[in-house]
Amino acid sequence: MPVNTQAGEPRRPPFHAEAARRLREALGMTPAHVAYGIRAAFGIPISPATVASWERGESAPSETELTALAGALWCAPGDLLDAPGTLREYRLALGLATADLALRIGMDRAAYERLEAGGKWSGNDRQAAALAALMDLPLPALIRFTGRDGTLADLLTSAATTRWQAYVRPVGKVVPLPKARLQGILQELHSEYQATMTATLNWSGSGSAEESGRAGRAFLDGILAEFWARAGERHPHETPPSAPRSPGHP
Template identity: 55%
Template sequence: MWRVRRPQALSNQPGPPFNAPAARRLRAALGMGPEHVAHDMRASYGLPYVSPDLVVAWERGALTPTSPELTALAGVLWCSPGELIGHPRTLREHRIARGLAPEDVARTVGLELLAYMRMEETDDWRGTDRQSSALAGLLDLSLPDFVTVTGRNPKLAELLRGAVTTRWQAYVRPVGKMLPLDRRLLEDTLQELHQDYQGRMVATLSWGGGGEGSDASGRDFLDRILDLFWIRVSDRSPDGV
């Protein structure tokens, strides 16, 4: 019986963000079972430890393939590695997705390697504005991704919740200091979110007389405030974000 066994060095090696459902779909489309994928990775790519159980673990999201494993898997599934890479979420995942070594990023943004590695490992970006701009350019970060990897999501969410629950006009300046967005675009977006939230609360009170229904509707809106904000910005911006 096969078991998931990988060399210790590989087990500790971080890999790129992995799109497990895509790997499963591609395998099924080829009419291959996990045992066929494992066999081809062993025979054609020199990875003797790959077993059907390991392939299944990847597809279930229990384990993530390393960069060499993902390249071999893509070869077996007749696709590009990019088709198996999920959307990066962390600074490390964005770096790996771009095929860059930590030394490359540290040198380009002007940080000591150990300082950069510490920021990456803790998900706590502490670079200056100039270094942050260099990071965004090097990793080709969209504005939402840049806000995420530099740890600004909690602060932005706090400001947006304040904007929709109180006077949105008071939050144009603080949000604008965080985000390089056109002021008119920002004003329109905050006003729209404020109207949506307040309208939802009024409608819920009218239908149900308040209580738990109203609270739940309001909490759901506030919980999704970041996604709603970026959707509105993208819809209003001709180039997206």
């Protein structure tokens, strides 16, 4: 069963093939044992060859198969995934069904499913906070999943190119960081942007305006990443995969 990214692009869960193999071997099981466990406990007809194919990275389990594989290996689904990058991947790592997750954060199930499929965030601040807490979302991921990354990028661009002091409060409404910390970050971004423009003017000589414009645009194109790096917030794709749990601790 294909898994959609936040933008709606079909993808499978980010399966960690090596982790699956290590967990199986630690339990003293063969692919045949795993296939039998999945079939007996979950009623899913999986062959030993399919299990071996997953472990070699030639194919990946669907959402249902991933949950069953985790049960057969006595681990959490998150132990079998690489770093999540989409909202659905974060949910899969917790082993939650969409209905369970929607109930826990107080959101209509259909509205949540639309969000996973690439739809716009329709929840409120309380639901966003519940989503972040339940999934242990990095702040950049929460901002992206709730559709505020475009707004943040626009505010940061204005702060870097005009008077940064005027944007401390608007940025703070989007990103819940201490005011003093935001002031320092916005001042740094403003100073670096201005330094980039000035340095390019000095390097370019007679053709400076065009070169300076290109350098400035390049800086602004990456301003979100620059902001998160200075904020010290981990990016979703930089989260290391979960360490395999010991047998007997699902």
